[in-house]
Amino acid sequence: MSSTDNTTGTTADAPAGGGLPGFEDVRAAARRIAPVVRRTPLWRVPGTPVLLKREDLQKSGSFKLRGVTNAFAVAEPSRVVTASSGNHGKAVAMLARARRIPATVVMTAQSAPEKVERIRELGARVRFVEGGVAERNRLAESLAAEQGATLVPSSDHADVIAGQGTAGLEIAAAAPGVEAVYVPVGGGGLLAGMCLAKRAWAMPGAPDRAPVVVGVEPASAPRYALSVATGRPVTVPPSASVADGLRGQAPGRVALPLVAAGADRLTVVDDEEIVRAMALLWSHGVVAEPSSAAAVAAALRAEHTRDVVVVLTGGNISRARFDALLETAGRTRDTAAVLAAA
Structure with a gap:
């Protein structure tokens, strides 16, 4: 696998009418989401220098609740629409139900069935679209305009990115001396937020040196690595990967400048590495969905002199799919007890 050092800028623009979030936006988001987010x-991970930031233990089962909670707090919506591969849609559906407002989640026909069902159970309407992420996002924008609803993007939005960055503030407080932080890259909002949060390591009493921030993409969809390397946004073709949450085709217009400025390295992993990482975590009683395990795989293959943190972004995966993937790694034992406890 290869990696790209971040030495090239980008000419990507922020959306019209909006600006890029900053470190103070992340700190403000932390105050807003505190009553809701764990x-x-x-x-x-036993026998390794890897510390997992256990966002799979978040109320929604993933880190997505951070950005959604901040976006809801700022916008105070009366109706919401979003596009999602699953975890973001679940977080939107949870908060919409709590606020008793209508929610529509647009998903592709290839979305994981268990995630679709959970979103429906939470009371949101699910709309399917043929095609990939680009078509899904376009339909969500169209529906929001038709319904007069607030569009809550899954990653490429200043308030969402600021909310995701709060995970970085918690890492800085709990593990100030770590060598690196590894982040799986789907839409790029979490990585962009982590880049903003790096300033927390420069606060009074913190170490002089911030950790290296590493973004991890599937080998089939390295759009951020390519975009940063070329200095311009690069769109990749629709791809297949076990990491369904990381299969975006284009970098975010808000996230890309933040990633280009703040990420120290971008690297890729293949499906075999991802499944091996899932199997290792399972052997220690941790159920990770493939998108989470991607960053674990990258951290485990690197050499480190100090501890590193991997953001374990979520654990929303069905028993059947989890078993099927681990069987490909030669793990055929019953996982029911582990999944029941997760």
């Missing part, structure tokens, strides 16, 4: 723990 402060998740760090957990060491």
